[in-house]
Amino acid sequence: MSNSRMTVREIAKLAGVSVATVSRVSNGTGQVSEEMRRRVLEAIEKHGYRPDHLGRALAAGRHGALGLVFPGLSGPYFTELIQGFESEAVPSRASVHILCTHLRSDADDQVLEMGRRVDGVAVIGGTISDEALLRLATMVPVVVVAGEGPGDIPSVRADNVGSMRALTRHLLADHDLRDLVFVGNPAGSPDVSERWAAFRRAHHDLGIEPPAEPVAVHMQQADGVLAADQLLCGDRPRPAGVVCANDEIALGVLVGALGRGLRVPQDLVITGFDDVPAAALVTPALTTVRQPVRELAAEAARLILRAAGQPGNTPAGSLVLPTELVLRGSCGCPAPPTGGTGR
Amino acid sequence: MSNSRMTVREIAKLAGVSVATVSRVSNGTGQVSEEMRRRVLEAIEKHGYRPDHLGRALAAGRHGALGLVFPGLSGPYFTELIQGFESEAVPSRASVHILCTHLRSDADDQVLEMGRRVDGVAVIGGTISDEALLRLATMVPVVVVAGEGPGDIPSVRADNVGSMRALTRHLLADHDLRDLVFVGNPAGSPDVSERWAAFRRAHHDLGIEPPAEPVAVHMQQADGVLAADQLLCGDRPRPAGVVCANDEIALGVLVGALGRGLRVPQDLVITGFDDVPAAALVTPALTTVRQPVRELAAEAARLILRAAGQPGNTPAGSLVLPTELVLRGSCGCPAPPTGGTGR
DNA sequence: GCGGTGACAGTAACCGGTTTCAGGCGACCA
């Protein structure tokens, strides 16, 4: 195998056949005699020929690629998302292009540029403007993940409302807690926005006045530690429970609380959202909501692949995947049977 | 703007000019009279024409894309890596293809396939076989990140040895600790392998016998919790210090230790590696080694872009970025001035 | 008036594949 900068025409010449035959052999399409096939394969093998993706894609009118757009990478949620998406795309021989719009002002343009390089795009909710989303959708199939798209752009998301409402109700009714705070920034993502709304709703359901404002922080563990600083430091009365927008924040709050010598759940109840691996393992184990993140992304990839495969370019309707309330020790529920992993 | 499935030739016909003129206008190259330019721009605007990336790339003989290959996504380290890489690629109008080989048996093939779709690839050390790496390098410029490549494949990595040796020496000599354990799997990645070797080396430097085996776990927080279970649970004598292969493991161990009522650093010293944001914020703050992960990845992207820009396809030599020992409370050093963030 | 020059536009080749279509050829049948 020499240089791989061989073209069909060169291989054809070397094998003494036509380019059509080389193409047929390398794709396994059409009828080719044994003798021809042997000659072609020999030449291909000898020179390490591999057809160029660009030529192939151009002829096929298909890029063989999917795009994934997200605001920024933070924590297990996004890594799960990426892996779920990727694991669905790769077996379909589609490569995965990522675009991380994080704080970039020209995000919309970059997304549109991506639209010319892939066969379909999954956009995490709240990442780009509705206008850009709509324009993108005129170019390629688009799916919004964890959020809702404008127009009839389909979406794939988890059931935030049901579980968060159940979780909050559990704290308020079953554990008879008052003075809950919500940690997370509703303006930061559609998911958090829904969770905050459901948190308030659960209060109203029971005729309890919810807090007026959330503790608006970002979504990483460090932000949870900061929130703990803010909530537990000195002067203000300590809340009875901290309902966090995700597990990472919750783990940060947990570390902050334990580091201050507080006992969880006796002195402070903490809950998360996502059920990341660490949630089951910390002491006390974290009460949270299990969300099928990987599946969510895989479903998005499937939708796009299906739509890209058809001429009609129309991804089918939206999808809401179920979530599951996971009660563990950090809300005051008895810890599971033994200190088992629960993984 | 109607459908974007317009071609140069259609636009040319609509504007009453030749394709060459359309191309010149849309690229801003060559000389075009004001009148022609106006007509073309009008047609482009009216029909929402955007040149197809495939045709362009084919003509240019360049994909306009870089690849990034990693074993699996876990934690802040990889998210930083991706973001660093991406933030360098995007301004150069290169899209980023990712490939997550995680447990896939056909990883080598998939990497070679990627080699036909991009202008260059960065591979995280220890992700694919040396053979695949060498073949990949015959197709496109390749850089190994956090590890060493076979042959003359260039690499970009952080100085693991110097800092880990200094850190271990600090624990042994300055804090006079014995019975240190190392948590991390040297076989899992070149980075950990170097850190484990440096940990042992520091022992030998001082004539102290290092532990024969590391506590081999993966690199996530949950794995740290598991390691804590294993190390602190009951029967065996508790080690004096736990040197972790990264901060996530360390945070897991910390949570595990605090959850058991141990005091850190009085009862147990814990150190990490990476200096993730949470490291400075937990109580006690984590002694660790700061590693410029984002810069590492950005440097890799720059190397590849440079090599891809030249015909010679030869990325220049390797690069070792400096790291920095960060002493905080978890090793027994006095906590920094106040509880400040140190971020 | 003529040759030279510079600005601009268009034709056609090219990038590297796939695929249509037409034709050659042997087998088989009447």
Place this chain on the structure above:
DNA sequence: TGGTCGCCTGAAACCGGTTACTGTCACCGC
């Protein structure tokens, strides 16, 4: 022996851009 049919092969068109090259025309100086 002539006619069909089916299998195989190759020439050429095509995918959607870019660009080398050719040509036209106006304007300039001598």
